[in-house]
Amino acid sequence: KGKFVINFSAGPAKLPASVLAHAQKEMLDHQDTGVSVMEMSHRSSEFSKILNSAEHKLRDLLAIPQNYKILFLQGGGTGQFSAVPLNLLPLKPSLSADYLVTGSWSAKAAQEAEKYGTVNLVVPKTKKYTSIPDPSTWKLNPEASYFYYCANETIDGVEFQYIPEINGVPIVCDMSSNMLTRHLDINKFGLIFAGAQKNIGCAGVTLVIIREDLIGLAMKICPVIFDYQIQAGNNSLYNTPPTYGIYIMGLVFNWIDEEGGVKKMEENSIKKSNLVYNLIDSSEGFYHCPLDKDCRSRMNLPIRIGSLQGHETLEKQFSEEATKTGYLQLKGHRSVGGIRVSLYNAVTVEETEHLVGFMTAFMERNR
């Protein structure tokens, strides 16, 4: 890699350099098989090893109990917006689910679920997502088939620092942008899904972790590739899975393990996000974060410059200087504007310090 860059993309995002180097080394000839992983039959014993070792490593990293299946599917997070209601709405005769909308992605998921059943919005709709309403205000339906939320809203930066307590109703969680970045008690969930392209690999593969007793009631109209029973019964090999993506994911799992596991990822996330938030909080109104402090994301940090609504020329100047410095993808999502810093697992503490140095100097020159 020649050019100096630091990749702060919200996804697809930075991968650990050692993972890319490893993949490069065996790109043409995977462990003396004479072929690339891309050229292997998904039913070969070589690929079986890749799939099984990725699954075992993940089970280890998150202490996933045996009564949970791990699936490697196609279709992205968006595919799972449909797969979840198609598979889980029939868990109760109500064909109704509770959706806690705290940002753009959970809003999209709720909209998709409406095609297949009744969606109960647990909190009132809002235009801006900057907080998580207190659980005591949530209007839960005890007859709901499942309760759905997004652990980290990639666009808005709303992240849960706790797992909701929902009596008796299975919890479904979109962890696309904070999977393997913090400790989790898997037993609290019915289903977790995550696209790979932020913390755990490259685009094309979506991870699903599902409790076995929730499998097997899919609606008749559920497309076969999204039917959890069929995918689980075939060990994700009903049809051709995203083989290369699964291979890269396995390498990322090994990397996380070598680095010190989820615990280390969590420590680093706290350290990195605190570096940026501490600067914002001590900037005397130069930098702003629109979020309530208790739900500020460690992964995707939305920032405004000059004022809470953002000072247009300052933000433009910041973007230009950041690009010149070699920072990639610091622009906020078009729906919220401003700056967004994404600090996924592969972004190092040193890289974050580099950015904070730049932000400090920018502030001193322009306040």
Ligand code: PMP
């Ligand atoms: N959920 C979250 C939290 C996301 O960030 C994204 C993508 N950025 C999605 C779902 C949708 O994933 P995909 O683009 O893989 O369909």
